[in-house]
Amino acid sequence: MSDITKQSLSGLVENIKSKKLSSSEVTKAFVERSEKSKELNAYITEDYTNALNKAKKFDEKPNLDLKLPGIPMAVKDLFCTKDLKTTAGSKILNNFVPTYESTVTQNIWNEGAILMGKLNCDEFAMGSSNETSFFGNVQNPIDKNLVPGGSSGGSSSAVAAQLTPITIGTDTGGSIRQPASFTGTVGLKPTYGSCSRYGIVAFASSLDQAGPMAHNVKDCALLQEVISTYDEKDSTSIDFKRNEYSKELTKDIKGKKIGIPKEYRVDGMPKEIEDLWKKGIEYAKDCGAEIIDISLPHTNYALPTYYIVAPAEASSNLARYDGVKYGFRADGENLIDMYEKTRSEGFGAEVQRRIMIGTYVLSSGYYDAYYLKAQKVRKLIKNDFDDAYKKVDAILTPSTPSSAFKIGEKTNDPVSMYLNDIFTVPVNLAGLPGISIPAGHDAKGYPLGLQIIGKAFDEQNILNIAYAMEEKINFKNNITDWWIK
Amino acid sequence: MSKNKSEYLINRQDNQYEVVIGLEVHAQVTSQSKLFSTSATKFGAEPNTQVSLVDAAFPGMLPVINEYCVKQAIKTGIGLKAKINKRSVFDRKNYFYADLPQGYQISQFKDPIVGEGKVILDMPDGQKEVGIERLHLEQDAGKSIHDLDPKNTFVDLNRSGVALMEIVSKPDLRSPDEVNAYIKKLRSIMRYLGTCDGNMQEGSLRADVNVSVRKKGSKEFGTRCEIKNVNSIKFMQMAIEYEANRQVDLIEDGQTIDQETRLFDTKKNETRSMRSKEDAHDYRYFPDPDLLPLEVSDDFIENLKSEIPELPDEKKKRFIEKFKLSPYEANILVSDIETSNYFENVIKKSDVKLATNWIIGELFAALNEKNLEITESPVSAGNLSKLINLIKDGTISGKIAKTVFEQMMEGNKDPKKIVEEKGLKQESDPKALEALIDKVIDDNRDKATEYKSGKVKLFGFFVGQVMKVSGGKANPQLVNEILKKKL
Numbered sequence: 001m002s003d004i005t006k007q008s009l010s011g012l013v014e015n016i017k018s019k020k021l022s023s024s025e026v027t028k029a030f031v032e033r034s035e036k037s038k039e040l041n042a043y044i045t046e047d048y049t050n051a052l053n054k055a056k057k058f059d060e061k062p063n064l065d066l067k068l069p070g071i072p073m074a075v076k077d078l079f080c081t082k083d084l085k086t087t088a089g090s091k092i093l094n095n096f097v098p099t100y101e102s103t104v105t106q107n108i109w110n111e112g113a114i115l116m117g118k119l120n121c122d123e124f125a126m127g128s129s130n131e132t133s134f135f136g137n138v139q140n141p142i143d144k145n146l147v148p149g150g151s152s153g154g155s156s157s158a159v160a161a162q163l164t165p166i167t168i169g170t171d172t173g174g175s176i177r178q179p180a181s182f183t184g185t186v187g188l189k190p191t192y193g194s195c196s197r198y199g200i201v202a203f204a205s206s207l208d209q210a211g212p213m214a215h216n217v218k219d220c221a222l223l224q225e226v227i228s229t230y231d232e233k234d235s236t237s238i239d240f241k242r243n244e245y246s247k248e249l250t251k252d253i254k255g256k257k258i259g260i261p262k263e264y265r266v267d268g269m270p271k272e273i274e275d276l277w278k279k280g281i282e283y284a285k286d287c288g289a290e291i292i293d294i295s296l297p298h299t300n301y302a303l304p305t306y307y308i309v310a311p312a313e314a315s316s317n318l319a320r321y322d323g324v325k326y327g328f329r330a331d332g333e334n335l336i337d338m339y340e341k342t343r344s345e346g347f348g349a350e351v352q353r354r355i356m357i358g359t360y361v362l363s364s365g366y367y368d369a370y371y372l373k374a375q376k377v378r379k380l381i382k383n384d385f386d387d388a389y390k391k392v393d394a395i396l397t398p399s400t401p402s403s404a405f406k407i408g409e410k411t412n413d414p415v416s417m418y419l420n421d422i423f424t425v426p427v428n429l430a431g432l433p434g435i436s437i438p439a440g441h442d443a444k445g446y447p448l449g450l451q452i453i454g455k456a457f458d459e460q461n462i463l464n465i466a467y468a469m470e471e472k473i474n475f476k477n478n479i480t481d482w483w484i485k
Numbered sequence: 486m487s488k489n490k491s492e493y494l495i496n497r498q499d500n501q502y503e504v505v506i507g508l509e510v511h512a513q514v515t516s517q518s519k520l521f522s523t524s525a526t527k528f529g530a531e532p533n534t535q536v537s538l539v540d541a542a543f544p545g546m547l548p549v550i551n552e553y554c555v556k557q558a559i560k561t562g563i564g565l566k567a568k569i570n571k572r573s574v575f576d577r578k579n580y581f582y583a584d585l586p587q588g589y590q591i592s593q594f595k596d597p598i599v600g601e602g603k604v605i606l607d608m609p610d611g612q613k614e615v616g617i618e619r620l621h622l623e624q625d626a627g628k629s630i631h632d633l634d635p636k637n638t639f640v641d642l643n644r645s646g647v648a649l650m651e652i653v654s655k656p657d658l659r660s661p662d663e664v665n666a667y668i669k670k671l672r673s674i675m676r677y678l679g680t681c682d683g684n685m686q687e688g689s690l691r692a693d694v695n696v697s698v699r700k701k702g703s704k705e706f707g708t709r710c711e712i713k714n715v716n717s718i719k720f721m722q723m724a725i726e727y728e729a730n731r732q733v734d735l736i737e738d739g740q741t742i743d744q745e746t747r748l749f750d751t752k753k754n755e756t757r758s759m760r761s762k763e764d765a766h767d768y769r770y771f772p773d774p775d776l777l778p779l780e781v782s783d784d785f786i787e788n789l790k791s792e793i794p795e796l797p798d799e800k801k802k803r804f805i806e807k808f809k810l811s812p813y814e815a816n817i818l819v820s821d822i823e824t825s826n827y828f829e830n831v832i833k834k835s836d837v838k839l840a841t842n843w844i845i846g847e848l849f850a851a852l853n854e855k856n857l858e859i860t861e862s863p864v865s866a867g868n869l870s871k872l873i874n875l876i877k878d879g880t881i882s883g884k885i886a887k888t889v890f891e892q893m894m895e896g897n898k899d900p901k902k903i904v905e906e907k908g909l910k911q912e913s914d915p916k917a918l919e920a921l922i923d924k925v926i927d928d929n930r931d932k933a934t935e936y937k938s939g940k941v942k943l944f945g946f947f948v949g950q951v952m953k954v955s956g957g958k959a960n961p962q963l964v965n966e967i968l969k970k971k972l
Contacts, residue, residue: 080545093544100538102545199545205774234547235776313774316577319588320542324640335583335638362579362769371771 004029005162009071009219010246012165016062016069023062023070026165027055027114030072034116034163039483040139042148042158044077045085045118054114066112067226074164076155077118078125079105079210080199084115088201089123089133089151092321092328092346102199103234104168104210104227111226116164120154123348124318125175125203127151128420131411132350139407140183141479142446146404149179155213156183160479166214166223170200172207173306174400174424177436180213181399181449184438184477186220186466187213189424191456192431193238196231202317204310205236207428217437217467221245224459243460251468254288258452258465259392263299264423266401272442273398280396280439280450280469287468292392296384301377302426307418308361308374309429314351315358321346353414382430389455394462397423399436399449423451433459437466438475445478493660494701495733501701502736504729505709506664506694507656508721510671511649512681513625513689514557520624520648521548521591528687532641540646542586547775550575554648555779557680558598558622559789561650564674564796565617567602569786573621575776579769584627584640592651594770597621598779604654604674605798606666607816615667616655625649650681656695656706661722668692668718669820673797677822691716696728698736707732708742712749712756724749728756800825808837817845823859830866835873843873847887851894864893872900880904881911884957913960915967918951921959922967925950936972947972 004026007015015021031048051072058070080086080098087093101109109115122132130138130153138153140146141161148157152169156179159167169176171189180187188211195210202208212223225246230239260281265274281291323329323342330345332338347355361370388395401422410417427434432453439450450469454462495502519526522539539546562569576594599620606613627645631638652671658664672683672690683690697709712728715721727749732742746765747756772778795803797819804815818828818841831840848869852862864872872889875881881889881904889903904910912918925947926933936943951964 198547201544233549235549312771316579316589319579319581320586322581322588324583325541325586339581359769362771364767
C-alpha cells in the first residue's frame with residue numbers, strides 16, 4: 001500500500017485491526033516520509049529506530065482491542081517523554097531528558113500508539129509562527145515561504161505533510177487552532193481541566209491545554225477521547241463525565257443554536273475572512289442549525305488581558321530554568337552572574353520579552369493596574385460567554401484574522417504577531433473548548449479555518465457541529481509535496 | 486502598670502523607652518510527607534535523598550496539596566483560638582536562589598488559612614494575652630551549604646517543599662521575657678496538638694523578630710527592624726536586647742531608625758544590617774495558577790475540632806481545680822504535654838501532693854543534670870508512683886527516698902527492690918529505736934546534761950545523731966517522740 005500516509009487515523013486503525021496493514025508497515029511508511037521531509041524542519045528529535053522496533057514488537061503480539069493499535073505518532077516537543085529529549089523548543093532545555101512521561105502522552109501509549117519523535121514548536125510555546133524555536137523555523141507544506149502557524153507549528157506541518165497520522169499540540173492562546181487553520185487541518189483545544197497538564201512544560205498554567213491535531217474531525221474525536229482523563233497529579237484537572245467522543249459523533253445537529261458574535265467583525269479584517277465566515281454560517285444553516293446573533297461585549301479586551309495574564313504566569317513558570325539543576329548552564333563569576341548569563345543565552349528574544357512583560361505586570365505598584373485588572377476583565381469575558389450560552393449551544397467565528405503569513409513577515413513586529421490570536425485568545429481566557437476546521441482558501445490558495453466554540457465540557461457538541469459542517473464544506477488541502485526531491 | 490515588676494524599660498537619662506516586639510514564627514508541620522509532594526520529611530537524612538521531581542521543580546511537574554498538612558494547620562488554628570478561613574489561596578512568592586528550585590515559594594499572602602487568634606501567657610505578675618494576626622501554610626526552601634568546598638556551594642533539597650506554618654503575632658510583646666513565654670507557649674500548644682515538634686535544634690521552629698522602641702506612654706509605634714531567622718529563644722532575647730538598645734541610642738542621639746532587615750550575629754552578640762527597605766525584594770506575589778483556592782467545609786473543621794485534645798490552658802484549670810495545685814505548680818506541669826502525661830500517670834496510683842513535689846523537685850533536677858527530656862527519664866512514671874507510695878505508707882523516709890531515687894535514676898529499677906536489697910526499710914519499731922536512742926544519750930552524757938539545764942537547741946543534735954547511727958533509716962517522727970520522752 002503506497003498510500004499509507006494519505007490515510008486518515010481512523011482508516012489506519014481499521015486497516016491494522018483488520019490486519020490489512022501491520023504496525024511495522026504503517027510506521028515504516030511514516031518514518032520514510034518523515035526522513036524525506038527534513039526540509040520542513042518539523043522534527044526536533046527523531047526516534048525512528050525505536051519506533052520501528054516498537055512496531056515490530058507490537059506486530060509480534062498485537063493487541064487489536066486498543067484504540068490506537070500500533071499507530072506511529074510524533075508529538076509536540078512540549079510533552080515530557082521518558083528517556084527522550086524534551087526541549088520545549090529552547091536552548092535552555094537542549095540537553096534535557098525527562099525520567100518521566102506526561103499524562104497525556106502516557107494515555108496515548110497506553111492505547112497502543114508508538115512514539116516517532118518530537119515536533120518543533122515555538123520556544124516554550126511562545127509564538128504564532130514557530131519562528132521563535134531555537135531549532136529553527138518550520139515550513140508550511142502548503143507553501144515553502146509560509147509559516148505553519150504556532151506555537152504547535154511542527155505539529156501542524158507534520159500532520160498536513162503526512163509525516164504523522166495525527167498529533168497533539170498545546171494551546172495557550174490559539175497554539176493548536178491557529179496552526180491548524182494555517183495548514184488546512186483540524187485542531188481541538190479542549191475545555192481547561194479536560195486534559196492533564198502533568199508533564200507538559202508549562203507556559204501559562206491557567207491557560208495551557210493539550211489537544212489533538214488531525215486530518216479530520218473524526219480522528220480528532222478519537223484522539224480526544226484517548227487523551228482526556230481526570231488526573232490527580234494535576235490539581236486543575238476536572239473530574240467530569242467524559243464521552244467516547246468518536247463513538248458518539250453525529251452529523252445530526254438539527255436545531256442546534258449557533259451564535260454569531262458581532263464583536264468578532266474586527267476593523268481591518270480581510271474581506272476573504274468575512275466571506276469565509278458568511279459561507280460558514282450558510283453551511284451551518286444547511287446542516288439544520290439555527291443562527292442567532294449574539295454579543296460578547298468584552299471581546300476587545302481579550303488580547304490585552306491575555307498578554308498580561310500569560311506573560312505574568314510565564315515569568316514565574318520559567319524561573320525554574322536557572323542553570324542550577326538541569327538544562328543549559330553558562331559559567332558565571334558568582335550565582336547572580338551565572339543566572340544572568342544562563343538565562344540571557346538560554347532563552348530567545350521572544351521568551352525574554354514575555355518574561356520581562358510578566359515581571360513588570362506583577363511588580364509591586366503595577367500589580368493592581370495590570371495583573372489584578374486583567375483578572376477582573378478575564379472574569380467579564382467569561383461572563384460574556386456564560387450569558388451567550390443561555391441563548392446558544394455553540395459559537396461560530398473565523399479561526400484567525402488572516403491566512404498563513406510569510407516567514408519573517410512579522411518577526412520584527414510583535415504586536416502584529418500577537419493580533420493573530422485575536423479570535424482564539426478569548427476561548428482560553430474563558431477556559432472553553434474550541435475547534436478549528438478548514439473551511440476554504442483565500443485568493444492565494446492558502447487554507448482558512450472556522451472556529452466553533454462550545455460550552456465548558458461540551459466537546460461532543462462542537463465536534464458534532466464540526467463533523468456535520470466538515471461534510472458540507474468538503475475541504476481539499478492543496479499540498480504538492482514540493483519539498484520531496 | 487508602673488508598679489509592674491516585670492515591666493521591661495530601657496532607661497536613658499530622663500527618658501524611658503518601651504520595646505514593642507512582634508514575631509513571625511516558622512513552625513515545621515509534623516507530617517510524613519511534604520506540602521505539595523509525597524517525599525519524606527525525616528530530619529537528618531542523607532542530602533538529596535528525600536526529593537521528588539516536584540520538589541526539584543522539573544519541567545511540567547505540578548504541586549498537589551497534602552490534605553494532612555491542611556488539617557494540621559487548621560488544628561493549630563483551633564489551638565490558637567483563631568478564625569479558620571474556609572477559603573484560602575496559595576500564592577507564589579517569586580525570587581531566585583540556588584536552594585529554591587521553582588524560583589518561587591508557594592505561600593499564602595492575601596488569604597491565609599487561619600485568621601486572628603490569641604495566646605495566653607502566664608507571667609509572674611499575671612496573665613497576658615498576645616494577639617495572633619494570622620497563620621498561613623508555605624513551603625520551606627532547600628539548604629545551601631557554603632562551607633564544604635572553597636569554591637562551590639552545595640545544595641540539599643531534602644527540606645525543599647516541607648510544610649511550614651508561619652504564625653504572625655500582633656506587636657503585643659513588650660520584653661524578652663514575654664518573648665520567651667510566648668515561644669514556649671506556642672511550642673507547648675503545637676506539641677499538645679501534635680502539629681509541630683517544636684524542635685529548635687533541628688530547625689522545626691524559628692522566628693523572624695520585629696523590634697521597635699517608643700517613649701514610655703507613647704501610643705504610636707516606632708520604626709521597626711526585622712531580625713531574620715533566629716533559631717533559639719536565648720538568641721531571640723539577646724537579639725532583642727541588643728536591637729532595642731541600638732534603636733534607643735540612635736533616638737537619643739537625634740538620629741532616625743531605618744526600616745530594614747537585620748541579621749543576628751550570635752558570635753558577636755549584635756545585629757547587623759542585611760538589607761534596607763529600598764533593597765527589599767519585590768516578591769511579585771500572585772495566586773498560584775497550578776492550585777485552585779483551598780476550600781474547606783464546616784464539617785471538615787468540626788471534625789478536626791473533635792480531635793483536639795485538652796490544651797495547656799484547660800489542663801491547667803483542671804489541675805488547679807481537681808488536684809488543688811497552685812497556679813505555679815500547674816503551669817510547670819502543663820507546660821509540656823509529655824510532662825503532664827507523666828504527672829497524670831504518676832498520680833493514677835499515688836498521692837498528688839507528693840507526686841507534684843517529687844516531679845517538680847527531684848525528677849526535674851535529676852533530668853536537668855543528665856540533660857534528659859522527660860520522655861527519656863530513667864525513672865518511669867510507674868516506678869516514681871511506687872516510690873511515693875513507699876514514702877506515704879512509712880516504709881521509707883523522705884530522706885531515704887532520695888537515696889533510692891538516685892539509684893532509680895541509674896536504671897529504671899523498682900524502688901521496692903532497691904529498698905529490700907539494700908535494707909533501706911525505715912526503722913519504725915519503738916523498741917529498736919529506744920535502744921538506739923539510749924545508746925546515743927549514753928555516748929553524749931555531757932550534752933544531755935546541757936539540754937536538761939535549758940539548752941533546748943541541742944535537741945536537733947540528738948535527732949541527727951540517732952539518724953546517723955541508724956544509717957538514716959530511723960523513722961524521724963518516732964525518733965522525735967521517743968527522744969522527747971527520754972531526755
